[in-house]
Amino acid sequence: AQSVTQLDSHVSVSEGTPVLLRCNYSSSYSPSLFWYVQHPNKGLQLLLKYTSAATLVKGINGFEAEFKKSETSFHLTKPSAHMSDAAEYFCVVIPRGGYNKLIFGAGTRLAVHP
Amino acid sequence: DSGVTQTPKHLITATGQRVTLRCSPRSGDLSVYWYQQSLDQGLQFLIQYYNGEERAKGNILERFSAQQFPDLHSELNLSSLELGDSALYFCASSEGLATSLGAAGELFFGEGSRLTVL
Numbered sequence: 001a002q003s004v005t006q007l008d009s010h011v012s013v014s015e016g017t018p019v020l021l022r023c024n025y026s027s028s029y030s031p032s033l034f035w036y037v038q039h040p041n042k043g044l045q046l047l048l049k050y051t052s053a054a055t056l057v058k059g060i061n062g063f064e065a066e067f068k069k070s071e072t073s074f075h076l077t078k079p080s081a082h083m084s085d086a087a088e089y090f091c092v093v094i095p096r097g098g099y100n101k102l103i104f105g106a107g108t109r110l111a112v113h114p
Numbered sequence: 115d116s117g118v119t120q121t122p123k124h125l126i127t128a129t130g131q132r133v134t135l136r137c138s139p140r141s142g143d144l145s146v147y148w149y150q151q152s153l154d155q156g157l158q159f160l161i162q163y164y165n166g167e168e169r170a171k172g173n174i175l176e177r178f179s180a181q182q183f184p185d186l187h188s189e190l191n192l193s194s195l196e197l198g199d200s201a202l203y204f205c206a207s208s209e210g211l212a213t214s215l216g217a218a219g220e221l222f223f224g225e226g227s228r229l230t231v232l
Contacts, residue, residue, distance in 0.1 A: 043116055043204060043223030090157065100147060100208060100221060101170055104157035 002027045004074075004091045006105040014113050019063075019078040021108045023091030026072065033074045034092040034102070035065055044090065050074065061085070086112045117141065118224035120205050126230045132193040135227045137205030139186055145169070145208045146188040147221060148180055152201035163188055164210075195231045202226045 007022040025031055035047040048059025055067040061084075065076045076089060091105040117140035127133055139146050148160040150173075159172035163182035174180075177195075182188045192199060206221035 041225065043118065043225045044206075044221075045116070045223070046220050049220065100145065100162060101159045101172060102149075102157075102221065103159075106156050 002031060002093045002095045002103060004033070004093045004103065004105040006089075006091050006108050008108050009106065010109050010111065012111040012113065013081045015083055016080050019076070019081045019085065019110065021076040021089050021091075021110065023074045023076065023105060024072050025074060025091075025093055027093065029096060030069075032094045033065075033067065034094075035059065035063070035074075035076050036090045036092055036104075037087050038090065038107075039087045047076070047089070081110075081112045083112050083114070086110055116222040116224065118205055118207050118222050120203075120224035120227050122227055123225065124228050124230075126232065127195060128232055129195055129197060131195050131231075132191065133195065133229065135190040135192070135203050135205075135229075137188045137190070137207075137224060139188070139205075139207030140222050143207035143209050143222070144186065145210060146182055146186070147206040147208075148174075148188070148190050149204040149206065149223075150201050151204060151226070152198075155201075157204075160190070192229070195229075197231050200229055200231045202228050 003026045005024045032051045034049045036044045038044045048057045050057045050067045058064045063078050088107045088109050092102045119138040121136045144165045147162045151157045160174040162170040166182050180190045204226045206223045
């Protein structure tokens with residue numbers, strides 16, 4: 001079965017410093033992976049997606065993620081954090097044949113300090 | 115604003131009661147999905163409808179049911195409520211069935227309905 005593990009439940013950074021949110025996946029085939037963001041009291045929004053094209057995927061708001069098959073990882077990064085990036089981030093995998101039955105990781109709450 | 119509207123935003127009820135959550139998808143979207151977000155289970159897929167028909171089921175309890183109406187809005191019915199049903203229920207929509215990887219994964223989520231069962 002496919003699954004994702006988000007390695008940190010909370011990450012705290014200072015404004016202007018890099019962001020790294022870690023996600024490892026488990027899949028018996030080449031997966032489709034996504035990052036979603038949930039701002040406080042808001043719905044989830046797609047940040048970026050990987051579907052076996054380029055391994056470095058660029059998303060909205062300056063975020064990007066790199067698919068590394070050898071490490072079974074799909075970490076989310078941003079060079080410089082903004083206060084508005086404070087939110088919960090979810091790594092997501094799609095099971096084979098269940099293209100919109102999203103399987104969510106437990107989430108990483110990102111705090112950004114001035 | 116995702117274009118997906120959910121009502122009510124907050125709902126407090128008692129154990130054993132029944133509630134109905136409503137979702138209006140984005141204009142033009144035929145697929146509607148329901149997800150449950152709870153502290154202990156995280157975000158879980160419940161059920162999907164496409165153009166009025168049930169297309170996929172996830173971890174939905176037998177006490178829960180859903181339907182999609184001809185105008186494409188959807189309702190999630192939760193009955194015989196238990197304390198453990200307290201959660202944030204999200205509705206999401208997408209244009210089609212996403213039968214290819216290229217079209218998969220991009221769902222548009224509403225802001226959720228927070229259910230508290232006392």
